[in-house]
Amino acid sequence: EVQLLQSGGGLVQPGGSLRLSCAASRFTFSSYAMSWVRQAPGKGLEWVSAISGSGGSTYYADSVKGRFSISRDNSKSTLYLQMNSLRPEDTAVYYCAKDLGYCSGGSCSIWLDPWGQGTPVTVSS
Amino acid sequence: QSVLTQPPSASGTPGQRVTISCSGSSSNIGSHTVNWYQQLPGTAPKLLIYSHNQRPSGVPDRFSGSKSGTSASLAISGLQSEDEADYYCAAWDDSLGGVFGGGTKLTVL
Numbered sequence: 001e002v003q004l005l006q007s008g009g010g011l012v013q014p015g016g017s018l019r020l021s022c023a024a025s026r027f028t029f030s031s032y033a034m035s036w037v038r039q040a041p042g043k044g045l046e047w048v049s050a051i052s053g054s055g056g057s058t059y060y061a062d063s064v065k066g067r068f069s070i071s072r073d074n075s076k077s078t079l080y081l082q083m084n085s086l087r088p089e090d091t092a093v094y095y096c097a098k099d100l101g102y103c104s105g106g107s108c109s110i111w112l113d114p115w116g117q118g119t120p121v122t123v124s125s
Numbered sequence: 126q127s128v129l130t131q132p133p134s135a136s137g138t139p140g141q142r143v144t145i146s147c148s149g150s151s152s153n154i155g156s157h158t159v160n161w162y163q164q165l166p167g168t169a170p171k172l173l174i175y176s177h178n179q180r181p182s183g184v185p186d187r188f189s190g191s192k193s194g195t196s197a198s199l200a201i202s203g204l205q206s207e208d209e210a211d212y213y214c215a216a217w218d219d220s221l222g223g224v225f226g227g228g229t230k231l232t233v234l
Contacts, residue, residue: 035223037170037223037225044127044211044213044225044226044227044228045162045164045170045213045215045225045228046225047215047222047223047224047225050222050223059222059223060222061221061222061223062221062222095169095170100172100175100181101158101175101176107157107217107219108217108222108223109157109158109160109175109176109217110158110160110215110216110217110223111158111160111172111175111176112160112162112170112172112215113171113172113175113181114169114171114172115169115170115171116169117169118169
């Protein structure tokens with residue numbers, strides 16, 4: 001069974017940085033695009049970022065563009081989200097997810113399955 | 126306010142058929158595939174329908190999806206108590222990237 005194990009969340013002050021990790025297993029990691037999606041407390045889902053299987057194409061929501069950076073190490077089957085200049089409104093549970101479809105030609109399929117267990121990020125002084 | 130518009134709530138009795146709508150525009154639903162997610166309380170979301178009407182393995186055929194123009198719908202037939210959850214539609218938007226609907230809370234009466 002495909003597994004996505006997340007780590008790296010926690011409490012950080014406004015303006016601080018945090019790096020999330022998502023370790024994948026039991027599938028050919030480099031063959032699949034990956035995404036990060038977040039959910040603020042009591043709110044709905046918000047897509048954050050996506051990356052192609054090779055890592056050559058990346059995509060960001062306007063709300064995080066210029067502050068967050070998605071990357072992957074296919075040799076370690078691990079996805080990352082580097083979050084800088086964090087704001088209180090970035091407080092959320094962050095999920096990584098495997099994309100069953102594609103990220104290419106300027107779009108992604110957003111066929112996300114499965115999802116990681118989620119990791120909470122709290123931005124507060 | 127979400128780019129994809131869903132009703133905030135829906136309800137039905139066991140055995141009933143319920144539909145949840147998702148309205149978008151030509152830059153998202155009109156030109157990209159629509160996907161649906163189920164989120165049970167306290168758990169990570171789960172892919173329910175992808176590419177408008179395809180079910181991943183393991184998803185019961187009680188769940189079905191459709192798309193017409195810039196709108197989509199999720200239908201749940203033979204409603205069961207375990208279907209009580211939040212449901213989200215999602216699609217790619219040419220300007221915004223990935224977009225989700227605001228979510229619909231389904232209550233089984």
